[in-house]
Amino acid sequence: MSKALDGVRILDFTHVQSGPTCTQLLAWFGADVIKVERAGEGDATRGQLRDIPGVDSLYFTMLNHNKRSITLDTKKTMGKQVLETLIRDCDVLVENFAPGALDRMGFSWERIQELNPRMIVASVKGFGPGPYQHCKVYENVAQCAGGSAATTGFADGPPVVTGAQIGDSGSGLHLALGIVTALFQRNATGRGQKVDTAMQDAVLNLCRVKLRDQQRLERTGTMEEYPQFAEGGTFGDSVPRAGNASGGGQPGWILKCKGWETDPNAYIYFIAQAPVWPAICKVIGREGWISDPDYATPRARLPRLMSIFATVEEWTREHTKFEVMDILNKYDIPCGPILSMKEIAEEPSLRASGTIVEVDHPERGKYLTVGNPIKLSDSATEVTRSPLLGEHTEEVLRELGYDAAQIAALRDERVI
Ligand code: CAO
Numbered sequence: 157m158s159k160a161l162d163g164v165r166i167l168d169f170t171h172v173q174s175g176p177t178c179t180q181l182l183a184w185f186g187a188d189v190i191k192v193e194r195a196g197e198g199d200a201t202r203g204q205l206r207d208i209p210g211v212d213s214l215y216f217t218m219l220n221h222n223k224r225s226i227t228l229d230t231k232k233t234m235g236k237q238v239l240e241t242l243i244r245d246c247d248v249l250v251e252n253f254a255p256g257a258l259d260r261m262g263f264s265w266e267r268i269q270e271l272n273p274r275m276i277v278a279s280v281k282g283f284g285p286g287p288y289q290h291c292k293v294y295e296n297v298a299q300c301a302g303g304s305a306a307t308t309g310f311a312d313g314p315p316v317v318t319g320a321q322i323g324d325s326g327s328g329l330h331l332a333l334g335i336v337t338a339l340f341q342r343n344a345t346g347r348g349q350k351v352d353t354a355m356q357d358a359v360l361n362l363c364r365v366k367l368r369d370q371q372r373l374e375r376t377g378t379m380e381e382y383p384q385f386a387e388g389g390t391f392g393d394s395v396p397r398a399g400n401a402s403g404g405g406q407p408g409w410i411l412k413c414k415g416w417e418t419d420p421n422a423y424i425y426f427i428a429q430a431p432v433w434p435a436i437c438k439v440i441g442r443e444g445w446i447s448d449p450d451y452a453t454p455r456a457r458l459p460r461l462m463s464i465f466a467t468v469e470e471w472t473r474e475h476t477k478f479e480v481m482d483i484l485n486k487y488d489i490p491c492g493p494i495l496s497m498k499e500i501a502e503e504p505s506l507r508a509s510g511t512i513v514e515v516d517h518p519e520r521g522k523y524l525t526v527g528n529p530i531k532l533s534d535s536a537t538e539v540t541r542s543p544l545l546g547e548h549t550e551e552v553l554r555e556l557g558y559d560a561a562q563i564a565a566l567r568d569e570r571v572i
Contacts, residue, residue, distance in 0.1 A: 157534075158534075158535070161186040161535075164182070165187065165188045165245065165246045166190065166246060166248045166250060167243065167246040167249040167250070168190055168192065168223060169192050169249060169250060169258075170280075171199045171200060172252070173325065174323070174325070174331075175251065175280055176199070176219040177219055177324065178329070178331040178335070180223070181328070181332045182250075183222035183223050184221070184527075184528040184539070185532070190226060190548070191220065191225045192226055192228050192242070193226070193545060194227065195227040195228065195570060195572055198546075199216060202216045202545060204216075212542065212544070214520075217525070217541065221539050221540060222539065222540050223543055224543055224547070224552060225546055225547050225548055226546060226548055226549040226553070227549055229572075232569065234566055235571045236262060238558075238571070239263065241556050241557075242556065244272050245556060247339065248275065248278060248338075248339070249277050250278045250331070251277075251280075252281070255282075256290070265277055273348060274342060274347065276335060277348065278351040279331075279353070280328070281293070281352065282297060282355050282356065283355070284354035284356065284357055293355055294323075294324075295323040296317045296323070297323070297355075298356055298359050299317045299318065299322060299323050299359055302357070303367070304317070304318060304362070305317055307363060307395055307398070310397055311389075313397070324355070326355075327353050327358040331351065331353040337351075338351050366395050369395045370395045373391060373394070373395060380458045381402065381407055383462060384398075386459055386460065387462060406429050407457070407458075408425055408426060409426060409462075409465040410423050410424070411423060411468060411473075412469055413473060413475060414474060414475055420496075421477075421494045421499075422477055423494040424477045424481065424493050425491060425492040425493075425494065426484075426489075427489070427490040429490055430454045432489045432490075433454075436468070436487075437451075439487060439489070440467065441471070451464070477494065481493050515541050517541045518544070549572050
């Protein structure tokens with residue numbers, strides 16, 4: 157079966173997490189992704205958070221599937237020559253070095269355009285143009301600078317970062333969309349272009365609803381669906397942390413289920429959706445609330461939300477999260493069990509859909525990974541293992557036209 161990005165060749169100059177998630181997606185869609193790594197050490201994540209001594213870490217293997225790896229010292233003259241050949245040969249260069257690193261290496265946008273005017277140059281940086289544009293940035297810096305940390309957590313606690321890697325993987329997703337869009341435009345113009353994603357911007361894009369709320373707060377001085385309203389508290393001048401309140405128009409909260417005393421994930425997300433209010437009242441044995449003017453309408457319920465959730469919790473505590481899920485869904489009442497990573501890893505339907513995949517690696521053996529979350533009906537994803545460091549150096553150099561003597565010379569000079 158053909159793949160959506162068959163024929164697209166990517167010079168993958170990425171490392172750590174943000175860039176590699178982007179190129180991994182493109183590889184899953186069929187692009188030939190050639191990961192260029194520093195000779196000797198490679199992507200720093202190969203050695204980070206190792207669970208098996210001397211073996212590529214899960215951090216690396218789970219972000220670099222379906223790629224080829226070549227080692228190349230791009231600061232040496234002969235290495236720069238190989239990089240120039242790669243630039244001429246590839247469609248896209250993806251990088252997430254610190255600001256200015258590619259220029260310092262001698263490969264400015266202007267120079268790359270001279271070498272290959274059709275090349276798309278895609279970059280992740282921490283910040284866009286502005287006071288912080290020269291800063292190095294990691295995941296949690298982006299979560300803090302992009303509005304996520306300020307709006308995550310409980311009102312009486314400090315800002316909190318999320319487990320979802322919205323700064324890194326979130327930026328990688330944004331960048332991947334920019335790249336395929338630029339490839340599409342190139343079909344008409346014949347020209348490459350620059351694609352820039354700032355991690356702060358990607359996080360802010362994912363926090364869009366909080367900028368919505370900032371403006372609502374400034375206009376009205378309150379936000380009725382926030383727990384602060386139900387608790388009779390006051391709002392300051394910026395969007396507060398809302399605990400587990402729903403980010404949309406349907407009030408929700410996380411409630412304890414049977415076993416919560418010992419199981420940290422025995423909880424359910426419960427949503428008091430207006431159309432199913434009568435069904436909710438019946439399930440929890442509070443039929444009186446259906447017609448009680450203090451509870452009958454969404455507006456009447458708003459100041460009582462926290463006590464309503466506490467009452468619903470008296471019921472959920474009598475059932476496991478899966479029983480609650482089964483019972484409420486019979487009545488179309490939206491809810492979601494808090495699934496632990498262990499439960500997710502063992503979930504058969506996620507295995508069947510290819511969202512959780514078992515991969516075999518020559519040095520570490522079998523391990524689990526997250527497969528392609530984007531399913532295309534005409535471009536199936538087959539997840540293959542990450543490359544060993546420099547595994548494809550000779551293969552790629554031969555494809556670029558280097559003969560055995562030239563490859564030996566590069567090796568002698570420690571360029572590869
Ligand atoms: N051959 C020779 N040199 C190479 C090379 C190669 N194949 N690959 C990289 N290098 C060099 C770079 O040119 C750079 O040299 P200079 O400092 O002399 O310009 C050097 O290696 C270090 O690169 P770096 O600054 O990108 O790496 P770092 O570990 O110091 O910083 C990071 C890492 C992530 C903070 C930084 O790259 C960054 O801010 N990137 C943009 C934002 C981003 O993607 N962050 C997400 C990281 S995941 O949480």
